[in-house]
Amino acid sequence: MTENNFIDCKFGEFFLPAALYAVLTEKCRQGSLYFRQDDDVLTISPVPISGARRRELRQQYKSSLFGKVTQLAIIEFDDSVRLMPVAWRIDRRKQQN
Secondary structure (H helix, E strand, C coil): CCCCCEEEEECCEEECCHHHHHHHHHHCECCEEEEEEECCEEEEECCCCCCCEEEECCCEEECHHHCCEEEEEEEECCCCEEEEEEEECCCHHHHHC
């Protein structure tokens, strides 16, 4: 595991920690990663996985899956990384009604 087990997320936008980005850079082919959404989990893999979209390797990403999420947990496996929401933004407009 990397030293960061959690990352911040704002309106679906998040940054991969430098250590995790370095590991993915070493493993990825042709500068691309594969992203697959399953319910509330985003899987990122340097190798092709079934049902995944290919995206350019960057440190910053945005996912509509995490639009109301403020913090993500990072779970690392040998062949992929999974991001799962652990904290959500409170909608203050709904609380006032």
